[in-house]
Amino acid sequence: MALQNLKGRVAFIFEEDDFDVDQIVGVKNIKIQDVDELAALAMTSYDPDFSKEVRKGDVIVGGRNFGYGHPHYPPMKALRHLGIAGVLAESFSPGYWRGEISMGFPQCSCPGIRAAVKRWDEIEVDWPAGVVRNLTQGTEIPFEPLAHSDALMLEAGGLLPYLKMNPAG
Amino acid sequence: MGHTITEKILARAAGLPSVRAGDEIMAKPDFVLAYDFPGYTDVYFKQMKEEFGIDKVAEPERYGIFIDHMVPVATPKEEELHEGTRKWCAENGVELFERRGIGHQVAAEVGFATPGAFVVHFDGHISQLGTYGTLGIGMRRNVLEAFVREKVSIKVPETVRVNLTGSLRPGVMARDVFHHIVRVLGPASCRFQVMELGGDGLEGLTTEGIQSITCLAMFTGALTAIVNPDQKRLDYALPRARKKLEPVSSDPDATYAAVHEIDLSELEPIVVVPPTPANTRNLSEYAGLEVQTGYLGSCASGRLEDIEIAAKILEGRRVKTGFSLHVIPTSQEIMAEAARRGYISTLVEAGAFVSSPSCDYCFGRIATMTENQRAVSTGTLNVKGRMGSPDSEIYLCNAAAVAASAIEGRIADPRKYL
Numbered sequence: 001m002a003l004q005n006l007k008g009r010v011a012f013i014f015e016e017d018d019f020d021v022d023q024i025v026g027v028k029n030i031k032i033q034d035v036d037e038l039a040a041l042a043m044t045s046y047d048p049d050f051s052k053e054v055r056k057g058d059v060i061v062g063g064r065n066f067g068y069g070h071p072h073y074p075p076m077k078a079l080r081h082l083g084i085a086g087v088l089a090e091s092f093s094p095g096y097w098r099g100e101i102s103m104g105f106p107q108c109s110c111p112g113i114r115a116a117v118k119r120w121d122e123i124e125v126d127w128p129a130g131v132v133r134n135l136t137q138g139t140e141i142p143f144e145p146l147a148h149s150d151a152l153m154l155e156a157g158g159l160l161p162y163l164k165m166n167p168a169g
Numbered sequence: 170m171g172h173t174i175t176e177k178i179l180a181r182a183a184g185l186p187s188v189r190a191g192d193e194i195m196a197k198p199d200f201v202l203a204y205d206f207p208g209y210t211d212v213y214f215k216q217m218k219e220e221f222g223i224d225k226v227a228e229p230e231r232y233g234i235f236i237d238h239m240v241p242v243a244t245p246k247e248e249e250l251h252e253g254t255r256k257w258c259a260e261n262g263v264e265l266f267e268r269r270g271i272g273h274q275v276a277a278e279v280g281f282a283t284p285g286a287f288v289v290h291f292d293g294h295i296s297q298l299g300t301y302g303t304l305g306i307g308m309r310r311n312v313l314e315a316f317v318r319e320k321v322s323i324k325v326p327e328t329v330r331v332n333l334t335g336s337l338r339p340g341v342m343a344r345d346v347f348h349h350i351v352r353v354l355g356p357a358s359c360r361f362q363v364m365e366l367g368g369d370g371l372e373g374l375t376t377e378g379i380q381s382i383t384c385l386a387m388f389t390g391a392l393t394a395i396v397n398p399d400q401k402r403l404d405y406a407l408p409r410a411r412k413k414l415e416p417v418s419s420d421p422d423a424t425y426a427a428v429h430e431i432d433l434s435e436l437e438p439i440v441v442v443p444p445t446p447a448n449t450r451n452l453s454e455y456a457g458l459e460v461q462t463g464y465l466g467s468c469a470s471g472r473l474e475d476i477e478i479a480a481k482i483l484e485g486r487r488v489k490t491g492f493s494l495h496v497i498p499t500s501q502e503i504m505a506e507a508a509r510r511g512y513i514s515t516l517v518e519a520g521a522f523v524s525s526p527s528c529d530y531c532f533g534r535i536a537t538m539t540e541n542q543r544a545v546s547t548g549t550l551n552v553k554g555r556m557g558s559p560d561s562e563i564y565l566c567n568a569a570a571v572a573a574s575a576i577e578g579r580i581a582d583p584r585k586y587l
Contacts, residue, residue, distance in 0.1 A: 017357070018356050018357070018445060018447055020444070020445065020552060022552070022553070026559070027552070027553040027554040027559040028554065028558075028559040030554065064357055065356060065357035065360065065390060068356055068357070068390075068445070068447070069445055069446070069550075069552050070550050070552050070555070091357065091360060092360075093357070093360070093390055094360060094361050094387075094390060094391075094392055095293060095307070095309060095387060098308065098309045098310075098311055099309045099310065102309065102310045102311050147193055147324045148193050149193060149322035149324075159310055159311060159313060159314075160216065160220060160313075163221070163313065163314060163317055163318070164220065164221070
């Protein structure tokens with residue numbers, strides 16, 4: 001089984017470094033469990049029409065050290081519910097990275113990505129080729145390869161299926 | 170070419186003659202630690218049984234569970250969680266440390282900080298065991314791996330060496346050293362790496378102070394922090410150690426991703442301004458800002474030296490009327506010693522609210538702030554909503570600054586009280 005390439009539009013670019021993902025749903029909503037309720041709140045402070053504009057398979061782009069602070073799981077649950085298929089960033093904060101990889105949510109560390117895309121560009125993350133293609137602009141840049149265990153975890157669909165598929169360790 | 174202490178610890182844990190940064194290995198943690206928390210331990214215990222058919226952990230002596238959050242409980246549901254934890258520990262023969270204090274500190278007191286050991290937890294503040302030459306890594310949910318199999322997958326991290334020189338001036342504490350490191354190196358300076366502290370400056374810091382620094386390593390992006398343990402640290406850790414291991418240290422020719430120098434004598438008291446741990450400023454820039462509450466405690470601070478300096482500042486003085494000062498010693502052991510030395514009575518007489526150890530003040534479960542309130546705090550984190558309303562604010566600072574601010578009801582420079 002191979003990791004499926006991501007192909008979709010850049011639904012939003014978080015320009016700032018050290019982005020705290022809790023802002024996506026707002027800190028006051030961080031304890032909400034219901035995913036429909038979370039999805040209705042997600043991104044509203046950045047773009048009130050986000051939930052109408054986003055399509056299944058779209059991706060989010062971020063800056064350096066994306067996920068810094070004290071990341072919780074609800075914001076990305078909300079984005080996945082809206083159809084977001086993965087996050088590409090200049091670099092990631094380790095706590096956020098581990099948390100989302102364990103949820104089976106593809107993350108792609110790609111230095112230069114922020115300057116290489118505009119909002120709504122169509123892009124493809126080609127895992128075997130190790131490149132991100134901007135299909136709209138006809139350009140491509142390499143990304144940092146996934147650790148083997150991270151790739152296996154994403155392929156399996158998250159921590160639990162990964163551990164079940166690799167019981168011996 | 171030599172090896173870092175991290176490489177040596179992971180090589181042994183992986184059963185390999187040597188490993189290098191970048192190697193992807195399977196390593197057996199010497200100890201697996203966790204505190205009970207909804208969505209974490211209750212889920213692991215359930216998944217172990219239901220998803221993996223594991224009724225009992227194989228080597229219970231490798232595990233340690235702490236009850237330090239939701240202490241004391243406020244709802245029947247919280248007590249139900251603790252009951253489940255007690256039951257699981259009893260069934261598994263795993264030692265439970267309940268109401269002994271904040272687990273990361275208790276872990277050191279009861280010998281999980283075995284020099285040379287590899288320790289995993291879901292919470293990253295376990296990095297503070299690095300003070301004793303122990304490699305403590307927070308794996309978030311992935312720590313489940315350590316509950317259902319012997320080894321965990323890990324990529325051997327690179328190491329960033331931070332050499333401390335000189336000594337701190339009065340009123341400047343280890344907390345300030347960490348925040349200064351974030352200021353000069355940056356919040357992403359050690360991403361996915363280990364922050365190894367060294368240099369002559371370490372000798373002037375207390376073991377407690379080093380624990381304050383290593384505890385907070387995650388806010389540089391580091392997976393953990395570690396120190397090559399000197400005699401002082403070994404004298405504390407070896408008699409308590411739960412496992413007989415040879416302490417290890419980095420070789421002089423070990424490879425570092427970067428080496429930085431920090432002169433401790435240049436530091437001033439610092440405040441970390443909301444809403445991120447990266448907003449590090451000199452306290453003097455914020456002196457005079459009105460604050461309503463103060464928290465002295467947490468797994469980062471709240472040890473004897475923190476309580477001692479607060480008592481020294483508050484002796485013969487009063488907490489300002491209307492200001493809420495909460496002093497929560499990090500562990501029972503620390504609290505008992507603070508009481509013996511008279512610090513607790515000094516603080517109480519000055520008007521402080523002193524409570525037994527608990528994690529609950531740090532994340533706003535109790536002593537919760539309402540909107541537009543501000544705290545000075547030695548807690549771990551200042552993100553929005555961490556200690557209550559998302560519209561309240563947390564200014565992180567050292568214990569002396571919390572005590573000084575409690576007198577004035579405003580952010581205050583502790584140096585004038587020393």
